[in-house]
Amino acid sequence: MAAHVVVAGAGMAGLRAAERLRAEGWDGAVTVVGAEPHPPYNRPPLSKEVLAGRADAGATALRRRGSVEDVCWELGRRVVAASLADRALTLDDGRRLAYDGLVVATGLRPRRLAVPGPAAGRHVLRTLDDALALRAELAPGRRVVVVGAGFVGCEVAATARGHGCRVTVVEPLPVPMERAIGPELGEALRRRHEERGVRFLTGRAVTAFAPGAVVLDDGRTVPADVVVEAIGSVPNVEWLDGNGLDLSDGVLCDDRMRVEGRPEVVAVGDVARFPNPRYDDVPRRVEHWCVPADTARRAAATLAAHLAGRPLDDAPFAPLPSFWSDQYDLRLQSFGMPALGDRRVPLEGDAHALTGGVAMAYHRDDRPVGVVLIGVPASRHRHYRELVTAS
């Protein structure tokens, strides 16, 4: 059989990997296997425009480059097992799929709350189907409890307010989004949410679900017609079990996105744990929209060179992480890794009032490792981006 690359996962990372393989000169067969029935689509609108009802499902489809027209898409199919030694996958219809090169692009799924109680009325938000199911539940006056005040939870809270729902956010930490952006901006965003009518119960955990309510660790019961669990994600790696890989938090890769000891296996996107010499040599997973494209570029160069017997070029791989979030009329934009900072340095604006633009730098060892902008026009983003790329 002619040489064949299989991409496991048909999200953005899977699509970008296929496109970059073509751009790197790989003209052999490519099969992309995706568990969802949909062709690759864009997830950020799911908690924003799609949930708000401003965009329909079709508007989320990702543009595909002409170079991947001959790719074979196996959609609505799941990879259930892999034997890396035999270079073969098993699909959920029992078929065996052999490969010469494998791209791991299976992303994440929502973590679920491990507490007792009925499952009715409980939602998560990762897929288009999740977003449509949740949107159907949002209507004026409905009581929505969002569990988890990370970015997805806070975006859902803002969007649900836009539908006229009565929204409560429950979060064990004292400040929303604190891990990502620190206490000052987290507090400021919390106030903005409260002004818009969202109630926060911070420092509180959910201990059980009851019919039409959630029960908190202080014994309080919060009425809920709809519950949204937004407590983070779990990597989809179980299908790689039994191959001796480090799957402790996603798939461990080297700086070429290669899976340890397997030159013909690379990983891309949210599922990949890789080092970034811009910061240090600690491998991390990065759940940002820019990561599928950046890692696919690197991984495809690695894999295409390996399959063609070409040497790898020795350019370093140090992508700049970037992330945005939309809550009400506020756009938050982050460059670098603010979470690595141990000191925050205000650069512009009044972080307390959040009027006008606000910029905050995050320093580690007196070097800016990240910057977060709220309400700063895009014309000034390049300036702040250079602040964290220059150092």
Next chain:
Amino acid sequence: MKVTVDLDKCQDHGQCAIAAPEVFRINDEGRLEFDDAPAEELRDAVEEAADVCPVQAILIED
């Protein structure tokens, strides 16, 4: 090459201006300006800009 941007979708993220500054620019008012008929040599950069647009607002027609 013909480039169009769906301005109903565009949210002035400015990612396109970082990927292909020869073609896309965010002006002082924070609004997108772009060259709708860029030279063929810029195709790779324009494809890249279309990929990195968070709302997928950029269309390339040949």
